[in-house]
Amino acid sequence: MKALRQQVESLLGRIEELQSANVQLRQANLELTDSRDKYLDLYDFAPIGYFLLEPDGIILDVNLAGTNLLAMPKWSLIRKPFALFVLEEDREIFEAHFRLAFETLAVQECEIRLVRAIAGTFHAHVESRAVQYENGAKKLCRIVVSDASKLQRAAETIVENEKRFRQVYDNAPVMMHSIDRHGILRNVNKKWLTEMGYERSEVIGKSVELVMTPDARVALARNLYQFWDSGRISDLEYQYIKKDGSIIDVLLDSVAVYDAVWGQVSLSVMRNVTYRKQAEESLRQSEARYRALFENISNGVAIYRAVNEAEDFVLLDFNRAAERIDHISREDLLGKSVIKAFPGIKDFGLFEVLQRVWRTGQPEHFPTKLYKEGRLGGWRENFVYKLPTQEIVTVYSDETDRKLAEEALRQSEERYRSIGELIPYGAWVAGSDPGATYVSQSFLDMVGLTLEEYKTFGWIDRLPSEDAHKTMSLWKHCAQTGDMWDVEYRIRDRHGRYRWILSRGIPIRNDRGDIVSWVGINLDISDRKRSEHELRTSEERFRAIFEGARDCIYIQDRSLRYTHVNPAMEKLFGLPASQIIGRSPEDLYGEEAGRRVREVDLRVLAGESVEEEHTRPINGVEITFHDIRVPLRNSEGVIIGTCGFARNITERKKAEPHRIAFRECASEAMHATLAQARYAAAKDSIVLLQGESGSGKDYLARWIHDRSRRADGPFFAVNCAAIPHDLAESELFGHERGAFTGALGRKRGLLELAEGGTLLLNEIGELSLALQSKLLAFLDTRSFLRVGGEKQIRVNARLIAATHRDLEGEVGKGRFLEALFYRLNVFSISVPPLRERREDIPLLVEEILSQLSSEMQLSYIPKPDQESLDALLSYHWPGNVRELRNVLERSLMLSGGGRLNVVLPLAPGIRESWSHRVLFPDERSLHDVTDEVIRSLCEEALRRSNGVRNGAARMLRISRDSLYRYMKRFGLEREDES
Numbered sequence: 001m002k003a004l005r006q007q008v009e010s011l012l013g014r015i016e017e018l019q020s021a022n023v024q025l026r027q028a029n030l031e032l033t034d035s036r037d038k039y040l041d042l043y044d045f046a047p048i049g050y051f052l053l054e055p056d057g058i059i060l061d062v063n064l065a066g067t068n069l070l071a072m073p074k075w076s077l078i079r080k081p082f083a084l085f086v087l088e089e090d091r092e093i094f095e096a097h098f099r100l101a102f103e104t105l106a107v108q109e110c111e112i113r114l115v116r117a118i119a120g121t122f123h124a125h126v127e128s129r130a131v132q133y134e135n136g137a138k139k140l141c142r143i144v145v146s147d148a149s150k151l152q153r154a155a156e157t158i159v160e161n162e163k164r165f166r167q168v169y170d171n172a173p174v175m176m177h178s179i180d181r182h183g184i185l186r187n188v189n190k191k192w193l194t195e196m197g198y199e200r201s202e203v204i205g206k207s208v209e210l211v212m213t214p215d216a217r218v219a220l221a222r223n224l225y226q227f228w229d230s231g232r233i234s235d236l237e238y239q240y241i242k243k244d245g246s247i248i249d250v251l252l253d254s255v256a257v258y259d260a261v262w263g264q265v266s267l268s269v270m271r272n273v274t275y276r277k278q279a280e281e282s283l284r285q286s287e288a289r290y291r292a293l294f295e296n297i298s299n300g301v302a303i304y305r306a307v308n309e310a311e312d313f314v315l316l317d318f319n320r321a322a323e324r325i326d327h328i329s330r331e332d333l334l335g336k337s338v339i340k341a342f343p344g345i346k347d348f349g350l351f352e353v354l355q356r357v358w359r360t361g362q363p364e365h366f367p368t369k370l371y372k373e374g375r376l377g378g379w380r381e382n383f384v385y386k387l388p389t390q391e392i393v394t395v396y397s398d399e400t401d402r403k404l405a406e407e408a409l410r411q412s413e414e415r416y417r418s419i420g421e422l423i424p425y426g427a428w429v430a431g432s433d434p435g436a437t438y439v440s441q442s443f444l445d446m447v448g449l450t451l452e453e454y455k456t457f458g459w460i461d462r463l464p465s466e467d468a469h470k471t472m473s474l475w476k477h478c479a480q481t482g483d484m485w486d487v488e489y490r491i492r493d494r495h496g497r498y499r500w501i502l503s504r505g506i507p508i509r510n511d512r513g514d515i516v517s518w519v520g521i522n523l524d525i526s527d528r529k530r531s532e533h534e535l536r537t538s539e540e541r542f543r544a545i546f547e548g549a550r551d552c553i554y555i556q557d558r559s560l561r562y563t564h565v566n567p568a569m570e571k572l573f574g575l576p577a578s579q580i581i582g583r584s585p586e587d588l589y590g591e592e593a594g595r596r597v598r599e600v601d602l603r604v605l606a607g608e609s610v611e612e613e614h615t616r617p618i619n620g621v622e623i624t625f626h627d628i629r630v631p632l633r634n635s636e637g638v639i640i641g642t643c644g645f646a647r648n649i650t651e652r653k654k655a656e657p658h659r660i661a662f663r664e665c666a667s668e669a670m671h672a673t674l675a676q677a678r679y680a681a682a683k684d685s686i687v688l689l690q691g692e693s694g695s696g697k698d699y700l701a702r703w704i705h706d707r708s709r710r711a712d713g714p715f716f717a718v719n720c721a722a723i724p725h726d727l728a729e730s731e732l733f734g735h736e737r738g739a740f741t742g743a744l745g746r747k748r749g750l751l752e753l754a755e756g757g758t759l760l761l762n763e764i765g766e767l768s769l770a771l772q773s774k775l776l777a778f779l780d781t782r783s784f785l786r787v788g789g790e791k792q793i794r795v796n797a798r799l800i801a802a803t804h805r806d807l808e809g810e811v812g813k814g815r816f817l818e819a820l821f822y823r824l825n826v827f828s829i830s831v832p833p834l835r836e837r838r839e840d841i842p843l844l845v846e847e848i849l850s851q852l853s854s855e856m857q858l859s860y861i862p863k864p865d866q867e868s869l870d871a872l873l874s875y876h877w878p879g880n881v882r883e884l885r886n887v888l889e890r891s892l893m894l895s896g897g898g899r900l901n902v903v904l905p906l907a908p909g910i911r912e913s914w915s916h917r918v919l920f921p922d923e924r925s926l927h928d929v930t931d932e933v934i935r936s937l938c939e940e941a942l943r944r945s946n947g948v949r950n951g952a953a954r955m956l957r958i959s960r961d962s963l964y965r966y967m968k969r970f971g972l973e974r975e976d977e978s
Contacts, residue, residue: 032201047144047365055102057081060140065365069124069145071117076959077130082143087113094126101128101141107451107475111148123148134394147367154569165409175250175270175814179208180227180262192270197243199634207378213247219961227266231256239637245559246270287531292745293724302326310355313338316391325396350382354392357384378488430505430518446501446524448493462492482507500526552625552646555632560601563641572618572648587651593668599796600756604629611748612755613649615712624712634767667837673700676829686779688824689802694882698762700831705955710798713757715748721766728771733778751784754797764824765805776820799824834877834884841873841884846887852892862892868902875904893947935970938963 021311049066051059059077067074070085088096090112097110107129114124127144164867169176175192179185185203194198196211203210207216225353226232234253241247254268300322304313313334323329326342333341338351344350353366366382382396426443447462463471467489478485485505490498505520538694545554552569554562565580573580574589585601586594593616600610609631615624625646632641681704682685689697698717705715723731730740750759761767767775777798778784783792801824827917834841845864853861864872877883891902937956941963947949966972 051143053141102130178265180265186262206470294669305357363387426522500529554644557641613714667839669832669837686826687800688828692833693804694880697830697831697879699802701760715758716754717760719762721763730787758798760800762802764801765803768798772817774819779823834880862900938966
């Protein structure tokens with residue numbers, strides 16, 4: 001019994017223990033339920049979507065934010081493949097991302113586009129992490145999804161703003177430059193380069209003192225201390241030196257800004273004093289833009305009370321940030337209607353959120369849309385709560401700057417990452433020793449190594465000994481002094497090839513100023529080194545050509561002052577280059593000749609290329625040059641001067657065939673004609689020469705040219721009747737390459753070749769009407785187009801026209817343009833035929849025989865006897881001077897070096913007789929006399945047949961072989977007939 005009582009008591013104690021444990025269990029269940037409810041509230045009302053996926057991508061669970069993102073209820077998402085809601089074009093990206101999350105069991109991120117049930121697609125940022133139960137039996141994947149659409153739109157805004165700023169900077173109508181704290185020019189705009197005359201490569205990275213006068217440098221050094229302390233300075237006057245040496249006064253306004261590359265820099269606006277007001281206005285606008293760009297906006301809080309069952313809300317209170325964000329004041333709006341205070345609040349959904357939170361009591365996260373008018377502008381992050389007092393609280397922040405800054409940072413990182421992939425440079429981080437603790441992929445690509453291979457890479461062992469010594473010495477110096485690391489060295493990659501590397505780095509210091517690490521980049525400059533070598537080689541070749549050329553070569557700037565001359569030009573003037581450089585054409589050639597040279601040079605500065613022959617005085621001696629002058633352009637195509645090539649052709653000109661000159665003629669007719677020609681030579685107008693064919697119109701045209709102010713320029717003559725009609729336009733005006741079949745290159749026409757001189761258009765009446773029209777247009781504008789060309793060519797050439805036709809009669813017959821006739825008939829000269837000026841025949845015979853003697857390389861000048869001269873005076877000369885020259889040339893050819901026997905042609909229809917006088921033999925034999933007669937007969941037959949042997953043989957009734965034997969026997973065979 002006693003044992004039974006003990007068992008009962010033990011059982012009762014156990015029951016009490018169980019009851020106590022049950023109470024504790026119920027308390028724990030209550031706490032667990034409360035914790036679960038808090039977790040579920042946090043899980044469902046988080047501002048981002050949570051998804052739980054099986055390994056095959058099936059959705060096991062999703063929170064309330066996730067259902068809101070896809071605009072679908074939870075039951076319609078569970079047990080569905082997550083990929084079903086991914087835009088088809090992005091599914092491969094998601095599947096690779098999802099697979100990588102399971103393989104690595106690490107957090108993976110990607111950007112994809114998801115499909116909403118309504119309102120289409122949106123950009124989403126996805127973070128995934130796979131987890132595995134402890135027993136390893138099953139894996140699940142947690143996915144966090146956030147809406148990235150707003151970031152996308154903000155990115156586009158940032159890019160557009162950056163483009164606008166760059167366009168404003170580059171195309172600003174005022175000069176602008178940026179310098180760093182060391183006074184180094186880091187950026188200049190186009191206006192600065194244009195005004196100062198420099199190339200961008202000549203100033204970027206150079207000290208700004210390079211373009212400043214000594215006084216301005218002193219003032220700059222004094223003002224920079226004040227500027228970097230205050231961050232702004234205005235209306236400082238400096239003197240800047242342009243590339244051509246001229247000095248300009250500028251007013252400089254500067255503001256300190258932060259640059260991602262160079263750190264703090266001075267952004268300066270340089271204004272010419274003449275345009276002070278315009279520059280001040282430009283600076284004011286620039287400062288306003290910067291103030292707006294860097295303005296910070298903070299969070300705001302507003303408290304509302306519902307009115308009439310939330311049909312409206314009254315503003316109970318809001319903080320100072322709300323005043324600043326919404327441009328409102330507490331005194332004006334406290335106690336006022338929300339609808340009246342914010343007229344656009346109903347337009348983008350925030351008012352409905354306030355009503356819904358008031359009715360349900362559930363907090364909501366609401367990112368506002370971009371509101372374009374009123375107070376509710378910009379991007380907002382809104383959190384709306386209902387207080388136990390039935391009041392509604394909105395906590396909001398203006399996220400515009402943050403979103404734009406985040407997108408700018410992302411773009412900046414992508415931009416620099418892209419740059420690193422496109423150009424051969426590598427980033428590195430190093431500690432106190434020369435071995436890098438971090439290198440970028442581009443650095444690894446540069447040396448041809450993987451990251452694992454680089455860990456055992458002997459950096460200093462891969463340098464040549466001299467480069468290794470120099471590099472280590474510099475590294476130790478920089479580590480001690482903290483100076484910037486900047487060195488060039490050669491490094492051998494794993495293939496044994498050497499590359500030139502430019503390595504630059506800066507120290508990173510802690511708060512105490514101690515160097516804790518180095519950050520820098522390595523740039524592969526192998527190509528630059530090769531280019532520098534090739535450039536030096538090219539410059540040496542150019543210098544050899546420039547200095548060794550026998551022709552004069554020179555370069556002029558835009559003020560037409562000589563900046564470079566070669567030794568040939570020094571020798572020509574008898575002056576060293578230092579006494580030629582800086583001088584103008586007037587200084588070298590005198591006022592009159594220099595003015596003529598300047599006229600052509602100004603056309604070259606306007607974009608023309610000019611080739612001409614010109615005579616000008618050098619040290620008192622008239623020298624004729626063949627000049628080629630072309631524009632000299634910079635890399636942007638802007639003409640910065642001229643380049644000229646001049647060849648001395650004085651001796652060549654002297655060696656040209658002698659021309660028949662008009663001396664003091666004996667005839668009255670030529671006296672009157674030359675009087676008119678002298679008047680025409682003194683002027684520069686168009687001259688029309690009329691007269692019979694062969695009367696000497698071309699000689700008179702040259703006579704006029706030689707006595708005009710263009711005498712030192714070229715003279716060209718063209719017989720319009722001898723040019724085929726389809727080639728006449730190309731011959732006169734030139735053509736471009738490919739203008740017609742056979743035009744393999746560009747050709748300059750006679751008008752262009754006659755630059756600075758005279759062009760004679762002989763037999764102008766033979767030109768086609770189409771070519772007459774183009775010639776008329778040239779005479780009106782002094783410019784023309786080459787055949788197939790697009791650019792107008794201006795020419796300064798005098799025109800002389802000649803014809804044997806009655807042009808006025810040709811106009812009446814419709815074969816010559818009336819307008820062109822009146823344009824040519826400015827000053828008309830009639831050249832008399834030879835039969836009207838017989839008194840001039842002796843002078844003409846003397847000059848023609850002198851010229852023929854030179855052409856035929858005779859050692860003497862033959863002279864006709866009186867009998868021959870009388871015959872020439874009595875002949876009627878239908879062919880004029882041309883016929884006279886032909887008669888004399890034929891007579892000279894048939895003379896065979898003996899006496900000049902002039903034989904005139906017979907009139908048509910008259911058969912010419914022939915006689916030969918033979919003296920009775922005194923000391924000669926019959927054989928000698930017979931030979932003399934045979935010789936004379938052969939000479940006469942050859943004369944009558946114009947030297948044709950077959951014709952002469954037929955006249956003599958002998959064979960051709962017999963004639964050859966006689967000619968050889970009597971020495972009648974000339975060298976050109978052998």
